[in-house]
Amino acid sequence: MTLAQQFAAAFCAPPTVIARAPGRVNLIGEHTDYNDGFVLPCAISVESRIAARPRGDGMIRVMACDFGGAVAEWPLDVPYAADPAQPWADYVRGMTAAMTQRGHALTGADIAVSGTIPKGAGLSSSASLMVGIGTALAALADLAIPPAEIARMAQAGECDHVGMRCGIMDQLASAAGAEDHALMIDCRSLDVQPVALPQSAEILIVHSGVARGLVDGAYNERRAQCEAAAAAMGVAALRDADMAMLDAAALDPLTHARARHVVTENARVLAAAEALAAGDLVEMGKLMAASHQSMRDDFQITVPKVDALVAELQALIGAEGGARMTGGGFGGAVVALCRADRADAVLSALTYRKPDGTPPLVLRETACAGAGLVMQ
Numbered sequence: 001m002t003l004a005q006q007f008a009a010a011f012c013a014p015p016t017v018i019a020r021a022p023g024r025v026n027l028i029g030e031h032t033d034y035n036d037g038f039v040l041p042c043a044i045s046v047e048s049r050i051a052a053r054p055r056g057d058g059m060i061r062v063m064a065c066d067f068g069g070a071v072a073e074w075p076l077d078v079p080y081a082a083d084p085a086q087p088w089a090d091y092v093r094g095m096t097a098a099m100t101q102r103g104h105a106l107t108g109a110d111i112a113v114s115g116t117i118p119k120g121a122g123l124s125s126s127a128s129l130m131v132g133i134g135t136a137l138a139a140l141a142d143l144a145i146p147p148a149e150i151a152r153m154a155q156a157g158e159c160d161h162v163g164m165r166c167g168i169m170d171q172l173a174s175a176a177g178a179e180d181h182a183l184m185i186d187c188r189s190l191d192v193q194p195v196a197l198p199q200s201a202e203i204l205i206v207h208s209g210v211a212r213g214l215v216d217g218a219y220n221e222r223r224a225q226c227e228a229a230a231a232a233m234g235v236a237a238l239r240d241a242d243m244a245m246l247d248a249a250a251l252d253p254l255t256h257a258r259a260r261h262v263v264t265e266n267a268r269v270l271a272a273a274e275a276l277a278a279g280d281l282v283e284m285g286k287l288m289a290a291s292h293q294s295m296r297d298d299f300q301i302t303v304p305k306v307d308a309l310v311a312e313l314q315a316l317i318g319a320e321g322g323a324r325m326t327g328g329g330f331g332g333a334v335v336a337l338c339r340a341d342r343a344d345a346v347l348s349a350l351t352y353r354k355p356d357g358t359p360p361l362v363l364r365e366t367a368c369a370g371a372g373l374v375m376q
């Protein structure tokens with residue numbers, strides 16, 4: 001059944017809008033976004049789809065097609081409250097709460113949600129759900145909300161309500177993606193510069209099969225360490241620090257290492273945007289390798305299975321391209337960039353197996369446009 005058919009079966013009327021919001025893969029720039037730094041993600045073809053129809057009674061009633069048709073409902077005018085029985089709905093609650101708090105007059109709605117983004121892969125299924133909900137609800141209420149504002153509200157919904165103190169990268173990549181381009185995002189100004197992906201390159205995503213479960217605590221701890229380092233140096237954010245300042249500051253070794261990751265990663269993103277624009281896959285490969293090493297040794301957010309998968313991909317890809325873990329860390333997917341004419345050979349030679357001994361999920365991706373309506 002299509003999403004529209006599932007919607008009609010559940011709510012006895014067809015949807016009036018269907019929105020889509022892509023997942024994202026980050027090519028480089030990890031844990032830099034909440035430090036006001038730089039990231040280089042692209043929106044990808046796996047996505048969330050949201051079908052919706054207005055209701056006159058101010059209720060939100062949402063059905064999760066991918067969770068056996070489970071339904072959650074709440075009135076728009078009550079403050080956010082998590083529902084431990086249906087954690088998937090917290091992201092929708094967070095988004096409606098954030099939109100209402102920003103003063104957007106929403107209408108009640110029946111909503112059906114489905115998606116193709118693998119869960120626990122670090123490919124932003126939650127951000128895409130929230131951006132998709134925002135896009136659909138804006139259309140229902142006839143509100144013209146710019147992509148960056150949808151992204152900000154999705155981030156606020158996740159930080160302030162759901163409780164993961166994330167940055168803006170995932171939401172902005174989903175909202176503002178550009179076909180065939182990565183996005184060079186300045187997470188302080190929210191300036192977004194599209195960078196054309198070289199036609200000679202292909203993006204491969206390999207899911208390690210190590211699910212990123214219950215990692216919000218570790219994520220928030222890393223963020224707190226970065227904030228402590230910035231405060232100790234007297235700067236607003238680690239974006240404003242360089243290695244000389246860091247070495248001069250009297251930081252404990254752990255905090256120093258965390259900050260070193262962010263300071264060096266910001267520099268790598270700037271270099272990667274140039275290398276990508278120049279079609280220089282060799283330089284991209286070096287930068288991706290250095291990024292992974294920094295995540296492994298300084299920021300300590302990788303796990304041994306992911307390190308092994310990255311090492312195998314790097315060896316198979318060779319000098320023209322590279323591989324690194326993508327996303328928040330502690331499992332999830334690896335992103336690789338390789339010569340398009342080598343991709344088949346790389347994938348058929350890959351021997352990596354998930355913890356359960358089976359072959360990993362592989363996505364061969366292209367960069368896609370950001371969120372929008374597919375039906376209205």
Ligand code: GLA
Nearest residue numbers: 030031166167168169327328
């Ligand atoms: C998660 C967060 C992002 C970002 C990445 C790490 O995906 O949602 O804001 O911090 O981790 O780069």
